[in-house]
Amino acid sequence: MSAQATPAPLQAKAFADAVTAWQKREGRQHLPWQYTGDAYKVWLSEIMLQQTQVSTVLNYYARFLDAFPTVADLAAAPSEAVMTLWAGLGYYSRARNLHACAKAVVAQFGGQFPRDVEALASLPGIGRSTAGAVASLAHGVQAPILDGNVKRVFCRYYGIEGDPMSTPVVKRLWEIAQHNVPAVEPGRYNQALMDLGATRCTPRNARCGQCPLMSTCVALRQGRVEQLPSPKLKKPRPELHFVAIWLVDARGCVWLQQQTERGLWKDLWMPPCIPVPVNSDSGSWYELVRALVQSTGLQVNADALRTALNSAAAQPWLVHELTHRKMHFKTVLLRHDGVLDLCKAADALPLPKVVHKLTEAAVAQQNTLDVGQGLALK
DNA sequence: AAGGCGGGGTA
């Protein structure tokens, strides 16, 4: 072998030893769910961390654990309490599955999370990767994980081309993950891979000089670190426009509806929102808004409605961006001199972030409005 | 196999 021979990727045991030793020196050691041996804490953190960064999760995790110290507490809680604590974290099916999973753990496993990966993966909201994380991190079971961080580390270290979300690449990555996970300290090893992806093998500006795998990394040797994983093909996001009806009563309560259709923000509470063409004028909104408000039994003053619509139209669009669409809102502010039914405290309802934005827009539109008192339900 | 699903951190 010549002096210039390029070193091959490490064998499984050497690979695991290298990253595990690195984790003990330089990995993350003080996250609140780490090294507790508590499957409930590991599971709760893993669900929250799906598609969500650590810094965002920390506060939600602490509040959840305070409200529901055990899986039995969570299982016994009302759905609305779970959703309200989750509100703002996004991907709300995670919260519904979280609650269903807690109930299943109590009903099927006596309140103890199973050690077996297959059993874990059969539970709501737990897929193959999360099952591997809970089994290895909480129970020391030899099980692999494959999240976004691990995919990036493997794609670079082994020089794997292709969309990392595509079926053939995912299949190969799982084979590597399965092959490399060690029998000894599998949890520490999995933690090492996640820490590497989060702190060294980052999407951009990777810190290869501080990586324990730098001497055998294919992407680094070939100068392709910034090119791998291969970029996903991006699709254009639909842009949707809505008129939000902000109907406030004499007490400052606001009319909200629970989203019952499957889809975006299901189970959460929002003011009624009417889809409108982007360049529509306020005159074309009139009949839609009038019919919607009258459907509640309230009478609508035509002049007041015209004024409110014109005021709304004069506002800039409020933009709310999601991964898969871009939404624009204008807020029509309407007053009701009486009292709307079923008033509840705002902090007892799950509201998506966009409702907080709409609240600010309504306050800005008429700064005498007090929206902090409660919410009217219809 | 493809699409839907939130919100925020980061460069």
Place this chain on the structure above:
DNA sequence: TACCCAGCCTT
């Protein structure tokens, strides 16, 4: 602005 994050479920 664009990318992407401790993915899973439904169709």
